[in-house]
Amino acid sequence: MYPSVGFHPLLALLPSLLLVVVSASESDHKYQVNDNVTLWVNKVGPDYNRQETYNYYSLPFCQPAENPAHKWAGLGEVLGGNELIDSQIKINYRRNVEKVSICTIELDAAKVKQFEDAIDNLYWLELFMDDLPLQGYVGEVRASKRNEEKYYLYTHKDIVIKYNGDQIIHVNLTQGGAKHLEVGKGLDMTYSVKWIETDIPFAKRFDVYLDYPFFEHQIHWFSIFNSFMMVIFLTGLVSMILMRTLRNDYAKYAREEEDLETLERDVSDESGWKLVHGDVFRPPFGLALLSALVGTGAQLALLVLLVVLLAIVGTLYVGRGTIVTTFIVCYALTSFSSGYVSGGLYSRNGGKSWIKTMILTASLFPFSCFGIGFILNTVAIFYGSLAAIPFGTMVVMLIIWAFVSNWSGAPDNPCRVKTIPRPIPQKKWYLTPSVISLMGGLLRVWVHALVFLILLIVTICVTIVGTYFLLNAENYHWQWTSFSSAASTSAYAYLYSIYYYHAKTRMSGLFQISFYFGYTLMFCLGLGILCGAVGYLGSSLFVRRIYRNIKCD
DSSP: OOOOOOOOGGGGGSTTHHHHHHSOOOGGGBOOTTOBOOEEEEEEEETTOTTOOEEGGGSOOOOOSSOOOEEOOOHHHHHTTOOEEEOOOOOBTTOOEEEEEEEEEEOOHHHHHHHHHHHHTTEEEEEEETTEEEEEESEEEEEOTTSOEEEEEEEEEEEEEEEETTEEEEEEEEEEEEEEOOTTOEEEEEEEEEEEEOOOOGGGTTGGGOSSOSSSSOOOHHHHHHHHHHHHHHHHHHHHHHHHHHHHHHHHHTOOOOOHHHHHHHHHHOOSGGGGTTTTTSOOTTHHHHHHHHHHHHHHHHHHHHHHHHHHHSOTTSSTTHHHHHHHHHHHHTHHHHHHHHHHHHHHTTOOOHHHHHHHHHHHHHHHHHHHHHHHHHHHHHHTOTTSOOHHHHHHHHHHHTOOOOOOOOOOOSSOOOSSOOOOOOOOGGGSHHHHHHHHHHHHGGGTTSOHHHHHHHHHHHHHHHHHHHHHTTOOOHHHHHHHHHHTHHHHHHHHHHHHHHHHOOOOHHHHHHHHHHHHHHHHHHHHHHHHHHHHHHHHHHHHHHHHTSOOO
């Protein structure tokens, strides 16, 4: 057997990484007749709490006779809680094996208790062969004639392997031989192997593991067309409303040949977005924080777009942890964008403390995730779970995070900022920044099932409308409002996750609750920053565009 090559995190430092991710070498998956084929054991865990995983040998299964080999796990594998150990079960390429004994488990009270607890919690087990997964349950519960629950352990592994020439195409595990668990009883653990030839090509061997061709080239063009038609309609509607409104505003503000009495009456009665032209480009409070958030959001948007493109042109679903590794590596490769955007925004608004902005941009999102991850890691260590991240992996993550960004920018506001801020008049409750922010997020939360690009377009359209309403109410604090309006989508997503947890899942226990809500919090944090940045940048372009066409005093 030629062992498959693991995905090493040091490849993050190589320009050729993207090619490695998209098309890894397939030559390592070829075997000759009688070659040894390694069956790797990975992990076990409760079926309803999929993040709660433990070492395969945390249950008293047959232990390898010698010191077993460990398959080195890539960065994505470690973060995914994988630990591959050689089972030392003898399997040879294209050689059928009838029922053969692995070992005999002598059951004592402790072992019976472990197996019963595992069966009670619907424990599943995972193995790998030639990078293909095999899964099955540990055992089952049966009711006796006296209506008592009896626990049965599966003692036989029936492995069916399909091959094409010198390559393995598909593997399947069937658990059988259920034996009642009794203290003092010996259970003979056995396995069998059957090889079946197939004409399925090696390139298609992962198709059977996909529920639907999400990562494949079979794109649902009709759904994409419908989605884009909806976006075009929404964009056109927003553009038509704003252009008609703005055209009337421009016509009103452009009247120059009026008598003095009419002019004085218009000045006294005039209201709208033009009146705040002297304050609309005033630097917002918390400029350094806003710059860091917008810069980080721009990086996350570029990151997601890059990974989506790689998923379309490549096969990221093939390798264990490949998607996670790709996200981490691409995060490092796109770090320049956050520095450029945040630095440009900060300098255009006359910021002076650029070091503070640099530190915030580089550390705000990663440190937030590290903080949440540290808490989850503590819980995982307490439970002895494979989800605990080793210290070495943390060091690698810190090295990747330490990529340095750059930025530039200069003030280019269409209107001069007045020295004295203009007082903001009282308006109706629905024209306040907080209400506009909440409504902006609510209008976008229902497009979660559409493609990433559509979400961005809808975010920009809704945020621009909210910004226009705010400016028309003579409130020039649009910067944070546009960001929070777009970012509030994540708050609704988190609320939905709470509903989903209670209504749609059967998760239980501190471990699973911590990881479910912890990972959801990290996702929503990234989603909020991403949408907020896109909304702010779209609103910024809109504001600069409309104020460029008026006469500033």
